[in-house]
Amino acid sequence: MTKLSSHVFEERAERQRECERALNCEFETLTRWAESAGWSWEEIALALMELVEQYVLATACTSTIAQDSAAVRPSKSKTLH
Structure with a gap:
């Protein structure tokens, strides 16, 4: 383990x-907009948590796929045969 x-x-x-x-300024703008649209702070918080979860999963999957494809990518030979 790396220290x-x-x-x-x-x-x-x-x-x-x-x-x-x-991110704070945009976050405050977004939450004020959501409140003015009639959503409660609880609804806003749950929606944001869901979006964060989706972002984390998508990012982790993309990162894993990139790492996996790099690991199985054949090395390019410098010869023609």
Whole structure:
């Protein structure tokens, strides 16, 4: 198992905070729009959780497929025979 140094952990934590800050404005706009359309905060939260789950599954599947296809991709020979 790879051990993460505190420096690597701090970089990942900072990237996570940076990503959250970048998404926050659009997230607030989206949730305000959903509230003004009449959905409750519970409905909005459940819908967002479902969308996040779908995103994670789709991303994980795409990543797995890419890794699997790279593993089985034949190497290109530099000879003609």
